[in-house]
Amino acid sequence: MAQYIKPRVPRGMRDILPEQMIRRQYVIEVIRNVFEEFGFEPLQTPAMELSEVLTGKYGPDAEKMIYQAGHTGGKEDISLRYDLSVPLCRVVAMYPQLPKPFKRYQIDPVWRAERPQKGRYRQFFQCDADTVGSESMLADAENVNLIYQVLSRLGFKGFQIHLNDRKVITGIGLFSGVPSKQLGGLYRSIDKLDKIGLDGVTAELRENEIPEDVIAKLLTLLQIEGDSDSVLSELEDQLGEYEIAHEGISELRDLISFMDTLGIPETSYQINVSMVRGLEYYTGPIYETVQDASIGSITGGGRxxxxxxSFSKQGFPATGTSFGIERIIDLMNASDMYPSTVGKTVTQVLMTVFDDTLMSESLKLATRLRQGGIRTEVYHRPGKLSTQMKYADTKGIPYAVILGSDELAAGNAAIRDMSSREQEDVPLDRIVDKIQQLISC
RNA sequence: GUGGAUGUAGCUCAGGGGUAGAGCGCCUGACUGUGGAUCAGGAGGCCGUGGGUUCAAUCCCCAUCAUCCACCCCA
Known part of the structure; x- marks a missing residue:
């Protein structure tokens, strides 16, 4: 008895079988179309980077989750990429001649060595669109527009794009008077507002020995709600004396003004002072989208x-957003949000093979179907139509073409609509036209 | 890294100290030129892995691994 290796994949990683892959390709196609519609162009970078490119960018917590990718005898210290933004920055610094603004998109896997759970994988795809070389809030407004367009076209309703600004957060830090060493913890507690509520945040701040008067001041900030204009003027009242916060507030004003002009409805976004985002490299507006609290954010990004x-003497302003398609797909699967055109199979016709003597006739007809742009599979074992029908049915192939001796004698083949079970004899030279017509409607 | 739950047929799960069951799925046939129904057969499991207790372990105990969930953090 042979010793088998138990077939399995590394934890937090998975195979995507054809039926799921078809759905995934549909989602990616929607995203790609929106990206290109806005003038973003494709880019690909290696799955691995020199470790030095990745370190010191994300913050100490995130950096622990970078996969080391060395091999025995390897001379280079290399790692699997953690996101797509840092490689982009490396590219921009490496090819300074790229015309600015440089707008690129990238749809590729990234790796994070964390504990898998719901909506969290160790290998997952990010779909990023970034603009390098524009300090205008228009670039950020376009990012938000991408989010709005992609999610709307995929059929999401009721999603909320949360907006904040790193400069406002810094202002909150100054405002609170908390020593810089404790700021991280402060932000982390604030970030949990949506999850644990005002009382929960208060309790956490007390545990972290934040002074009561600071807590009281923070709470008034965190309770600011309403339309973006009133939130912004309230923030200005509270934080305006801090120059950095003032800057952040006016960035958000510009951003929202562009968003309005671009036609993004007010109901789809909100300013959320408590939204922090963990990655260290953000400097200005930040945004993330929550659809279902149980699965976390489905988009994230910022300036x-x-x-x-950090790669070149010549820096550039940059901003971008990222779609987490694993989470988007998980949500779409749960609510079956796919249009009927997204089927179980890419195959459009099963060419049956009646018996050995008719194999060559079937193959010739299949070739004509393919030349007519019809995706055609030929069944490989002649005989027993019932088996072939069952195969077409199980796979969800919409049409079967049957070429038996009776049909051939009459110069016909039968086209069977698998869902209606209706069947029609059609002259052989009209088969391609007929099926093209059936498929297009 | 921390805590909790779960690992039995391809899938979903039941069971219980004496080496195993259901439903669904799969294969074959009734249906010798036609798939979603019915009926009849059939294939398929060292009960996650390693140790311990026992005359005996899939069941009890310990360890380990994996999966899921939560925390941390994130897409």
Missing amino acids: YDELIG
């Missing part, structure tokens, strides 16, 4: 004006 400067 990172300093990151390219």
Whole structure:
């Protein structure tokens, strides 16, 4: 008895079988179309980067989750990429001649060595669109527009794009008077507002020995709600004396003004002072989208004006957003949000093979179907139509073409509509036209 | 890294100290030129892995691994 290796994949990684792959390709296609519609162009970078390119960019917590990719005898210290933004910055610094603004999109896997759970994988695809070389809030407004367009076209309703600004957050830090060492913990507690509520945040702040008067001041900030104009003027009242916060507030004002002009409905976004985002490299507006609290955010992004400067004397302002398609697909699967054109199979016709003597006739007809642009599978074992029908049915192939001796004698073949079970004899030279017509409607 | 739950047929799961069951799925036939129904057969499991207790373990105990969930953090 042979010793078998138990077939399995690394934890947090998975195979995507054809039926799921078809859905995934549909989602990616929608995203790609929107990206290109806005003038973003494709880019690909290696799955691995030199470790030095990745370190020191994400913050200490995130950095622990970078996969080391060395091999025995390897001389280079290399790692699997953690996201697509840092490689982009490396590219921009490496090819300074790229015309600015440089707008690129990238749809590729990234790796994070964390504990898998719902909506969290160790290998997952990010779909990023970024603009390098524009300090205008228009670039950020376009990012938000991408989010709005993609999610709307995929059929999402009721999603909320949360907006904030790193400069406002810094202002909150100054405002609270908390020593810089404790700021991380402060932001983390604030970030949990949506999850644990005001009382929960208060309790956490007390545990972290934040002074009561600071807590009281923070709470008034965190309770600011309403339309973006009133939130912004309230923030200005509270934080305006801090220059950095003032800057952040006016960035958000510009951003929202562009968003309005671009036609993004007010109901789809909100300013959320408590939304922090963990990655260290953000410097300005930040945004993330929540659809279903149980699965976390489905998009995330923001401005990172300093990151390219860590690779080159010549820095560039940059901003971008990222779609997490694993989570988007998980949500779409749960609510079956796919149009009927997204089927179980890419095959459009099963060419049956009646018996050995008719194999060559079937193959010739299949070739004509393919030349007519019809995706055609030929059944490989002649005989027993019932088996072939069952196969077409199980796979969800919409049409079967039957070429038996009777049909051939009459110069016909039968086209069977698998869902209606209706069947029609059609002259052989009209088969391609007929099926093209059936498929297009 | 921390805590909790679960690992039995391809899938969903039941069971219980004496080496195993259901439903669905799969294969074959009734249906010798036609798939979603019915009926009849059939294939398929060292009960996650390693140790311990026992005359005996899939069941009890320990360890380990994996999966899921939560925390941390994130898409």
